[in-house]
Every structure is written in structure tokens, then in C-alpha cells.
Amino acid sequence: MSEYPSQILEQAVNQMASLPGVGRRTALRLVLHLLRQSDGDVQAFANAFVRLKSDVLYCRECHNISDTELCPICASVRRDHATICVVENVQDVMSIENTGQYNGVYHVLGGIISPMEGVGPKDIEIDSLMERIAGGEIKEIILALPTTMEGDTTNFYIYRRIRNLESGHPEAAQLKISQIARGVAVGNQLEYTDEITLGRSIVNRTEFKG
Amino acid sequence: MSEYPSQILEQAVNQMASLPGVGRRTALRLVLHLLRQSDGDVQAFANAFVRLKSDVLYCRECHNISDTELCPICASVRRDHATICVVENVQDVMSIENTGQYNGVYHVLGGIISPMEGVGPKDIEIDSLMERIAGGEIKEIILALPTTMEGDTTNFYIYRRIRNLESGHPEAAQLKISQIARGVAVGNQLEYTDEITLGRSIVNRTEFKG
Numbered sequence: 001m002s003e004y005p006s007q008i009l010e011q012a013v014n015q016m017a018s019l020p021g022v023g024r025r026t027a028l029r030l031v032l033h034l035l036r037q038s039d040g041d042v043q044a045f046a047n048a049f050v051r052l053k054s055d056v057l058y059c060r061e062c063h064n065i066s067d068t069e070l071c072p073i074c075a076s077v078r079r080d081h082a083t084i085c086v087v088e089n090v091q092d093v094m095s096i097e098n099t100g101q102y103n104g105v106y107h108v109l110g111g112i113i114s115p116m117e118g119v120g121p122k123d124i125e126i127d128s129l130m131e132r133i134a135g136g137e138i139k140e141i142i143l144a145l146p147t148t149m150e151g152d153t154t155n156f157y158i159y160r161r162i163r164n165l166e167s168g169h170p171e172a173a174q175l176k177i178s179q180i181a182r183g184v185a186v187g188n189q190l191e192y193t194d195e196i197t198l199g200r201s202i203v204n205r206t207e208f209k210g
Numbered sequence: 211m212s213e214y215p216s217q218i219l220e221q222a223v224n225q226m227a228s229l230p231g232v233g234r235r236t237a238l239r240l241v242l243h244l245l246r247q248s249d250g251d252v253q254a255f256a257n258a259f260v261r262l263k264s265d266v267l268y269c270r271e272c273h274n275i276s277d278t279e280l281c282p283i284c285a286s287v288r289r290d291h292a293t294i295c296v297v298e299n300v301q302d303v304m305s306i307e308n309t310g311q312y313n314g315v316y317h318v319l320g321g322i323i324s325p326m327e328g329v330g331p332k333d334i335e336i337d338s339l340m341e342r343i344a345g346g347e348i349k350e351i352i353l354a355l356p357t358t359m360e361g362d363t364t365n366f367y368i369y370r371r372i373r374n375l376e377s378g379h380p381e382a383a384q385l386k387i388s389q390i391a392r393g394v395a396v397g398n399q400l401e402y403t404d405e406i407t408l409g410r411s412i413v414n415r416t417e418f419k420g
Contacts, residue, residue, distance in 0.1 A: 003304060006277045008262050015258040019240045025401070030229045032300060034259050035266065035275075042263040046256035048225040049244050052218050053252040056245065059215075065245075067216045090242060094213060 061132070063108045063125045065090050073097075073105055080104045082139040086129065086158065088112050088146060096144065104142070107132065112145055112154040121157055130161055134169050143179040155179060181206075271342070273318045273335045275300050283307075283315055290314045292349040295412075296339065296368065298322050298356060301401040306354065309409035314352070317342065322355055322364040331367055340371055344379050352415055353389040356399055365389060369418050388415040 004010035009031065016027035034042055058064065059071035062084075066072075073079055073093075083104030087093055093106050109124040132138065143158065145151035165172040183201035184193050193201075214220035219241065226237035244252055268274065269281035272294075276282075283289055283303075293314030297303055303316050319334040342348065353368060355361035368387075375382040391414035394403050403411075 003308070005281055005283075005300065005303065006266060006275045008266050008277060009275050009300075012258040012262040015255045018255070020243055021236075022240075026231075028301060028304075030232075031259070031262065033230050035262060037263075039263055042259055045225045045228070046260045048222040049241070049252055050256045052222040052241065052245060053247075053249055056216060056218050065216045065219050067218055071215055073215070090215065090219075091238060093215065094238075098213070 062106045063110060063128065064093055064106060078103075082137055083142065084129075084132065084138060084140070085142040085144050087144050088151075092144065104140075109145075109154070112150045113157055114150045114153075116150075124154075126158060126161065129158065130165060133162060133172060133175065134165060136169075136171055138175060140176040140178060143177065145179075147182055269318075272316045273320060273338065274303050274316060288313075292347055293352065294339070294342065294348060294350070295352040295354050297354050297400070298361075302354065305401050305403070305405075305408060306412065309405050309412065311409035311412045314350075319355075319364070322360045323367055324360045324363075326360075334364075336368060336371065339368065340375060343372060343382060343385065344375060346379075346381055348385060350386040350388060352412070353387070353418060354400065354412070357394050358397060365418065387418040389418045390415050 002010055004013065012031045012034075013024060013027045016022060016030050017024045019027075022030070034045065037045075057066050057069060059066040059074055060069055061074040062071060064071050064073070068075070074081075080103050084107050085096065085102060085104055086107045086109060087096070088109055088111065090108060093108060096102050096106075107125065107129050109126065109129075111119050111124040113119055113121055113124070133141070141158075141162065143155045145154050159177055162172060162175060162177060181204075182197065183204070184190065184197065190198060214223065222241045222244075223234060223237045226232060226240050227234045229237075232240070244255065247255070267276050267279060269276040269284055270279055271284040272281060274281050274283070278285070284291075290313050294317050295306065295312060295314055296317045296319060297306065298319055298321065300318060303318060306312050306316075317335065317339050319336065319339075321329050321334040323329060323331055323334070343351070351368070351372065353365045355364050372382060372385060372387060390408075390411040394400070394407060394411050400408065
């Protein structure tokens, strides 16, 4: 006999446990919680994911998840369309939007280059980024990728691709390429900051404006 | 504008975050994971819960979740049907079965008496337990409820109900009422107790003195 008293229950637990970071015991607890909800609530729970999968769109400009062909940020006339912030994923757009410090538009790569995970430049939205740049009107590209080896690799790859673009598109030479500041996080003690971050924060020190 | 770039995404996150212990950031991560799966996989994920809710049965004897009217444990001729282990929920049956120390049958209350949470004796399967006992042939009731105040309250309530049964059913006076040994640390849930402790607590069960 299986560990579970019911195959239907076991299948539901298997599905829940297929989510990353959800163990079998947690999955069972979540499934039994669902079982205590009304038929309508369980149906709404299930439908939300099927609907997301079937109906979701990706913005044709920035490739962010969107309900419309052009996402609200790309469609907004109040955003600076000459500045593109390149991020790994949807969560990063939300995080930067939450800071209230950015008024440009985005480009969501949908991943970063990772030879270890078999993700190459063709697997993420780099060609479409080059098309946007070749289309002209872009003044600055802000690289806001993770400060990891994969992030650095992707930054460098994009940098080279843009510089290669210059032969056919002389205006690309005017393009400013920047990356988000790396340094000691606000509120952190120096003694608990790793040596590489601390070292770079000294080398890349900025002018103090009192 | 909402925090989310898409209402469909937001609705999916809302549903995922309705699960207990799942915060909004985790919910977003899980939903975006689902979005990367195939249409068929997302459909299977959703269907599992709808099917569970619509098709699951509860054993007519012990009220455990079951695919059949009578669960495999209650249907087994190799189990001791004169011994009933009273537990709070499905997880507890699975935990006790995993110890391999118990050969009787179960009675799943589906909760415990909790005045704080508004759960009274009528809200859980106590009447049906009394019917099983009044039906005769039962020699022992093992109370295997959490070692919490609510568990103690429920133990005592069941004890009194059984003793009250004696007037109409003289054979109920012969009924042994035991409880799992207090090897289980006070305040702990059964499902989080290690198998050796839980197994011993069944073997070393003691008579319930009301």
C-alpha cells in the first residue's frame, strides 16, 4: 500500500511538491488546506494558473509579462524611452519599479548566460535588445543584472555586441553603457561585508557631495 | 498602476499566496516557475486539485480520505478491528502507519475541540465514533491526539462520552480507553514527531484516567 490513503490525494501532493522548494510534507499540508476550501475556491485556484499559461502575453518591446501587446511601461508617454534598463526577469522589473528611482523603460532578458546551465545568448532576449538599439533613439543602456559570474558574463557579452554594432550603426558609438552601482549595501556594517565587495567599493569610490 | 505588470499574473499570485505559509514573493516565484512549464504540465497541475476536491471520498467507517467507500485499512481482514486509534487528521494516520507499530483501525476526527477556534464536539467526528463503539465488538480505544490543551480537552470529552454510554450499553464498561504514551513532547504536533518516539508512544500507551 502507498504511503497515502488515496491515489487522488497522492497525485495532488505530487503536483504540489513539483513546485521548487516545496517538500512532500508541506505539499500534503497545502493540499489538505485546499481540500477544506469550497468547490468554487478550488476551481478558482486551479483556473488562475491555466488562465495565466494560456492568456499571458509578453510585451513586444521589452518582453516583460503583460496583459497587452505593449506593456503599460512601454506604452507610457511619461517614461524616458531613450534609456533601457536590462534585467534578468519580471521580479527585477518589479523591484526597480518599487524603488521609484527609475523613469526609463526595460528590457527583460528572461534569463542570463550560464554555460553551466546550458543557457547561451540565443536562449535569452539579446537579439531583440540589439534590434531595439539598432532602431536608434536609444541614449543609455543600464545593465542591471545579478552581481554574479553569470551576470558579469552577460554584461560583457552585451557590451561587446553593442560595440560590434557600431560599424553598421555609427550612432551606437554615442550610446552610454552603464551598470548598477556595486558596493556596500545601505545599512550594512563594513566588517560583515565580503572582501571583494568592500575592495571594489574603495576602488570605485564616488565623490562625496556633502 | 498595480505592482504587477499583468492582472492575470497578479490573480495567479493572489491564488498561490492564499496557501498557508506562502508569502507574496514566494508565490510570484512559484507562479513564474509554473509559467515556464508546458501547457500540459500546467493543466495537470491545476486538474490534480480540482479532481481531488470533486472525486475524493471519506471512508464511511473511519472518515479517513479514501478512493473507495471503505478505506484499505478498514477493508483489511488483517487489521484488528476491535482496536480503534482516534486521531485528529489524515497526516496522523500516515505518521502512525509509517511507524509500523500499529495493527488496529483508525477514527479520524477531522479536528479537535477548540473553543478558541470555535470548534465544538459537533464539528468533528465524535458522534460517529460513539456509534462505532455502541455497535459493539470494540475492545480498546487509543486516544492519539496532540499533547496540547485542545488534545487533552478532546481526550477528556471522548472519555466522558464513552463512560456515559455505559448505561445503555453495558459492554462499553469493558472498553479499555488508553492514550499514547507521553513520550511525545508536550506542545508538539504528531506529524513532526520522529517515528521511534511515535512508535513507542503507541506501544507504551497508558490507561486514560479521566
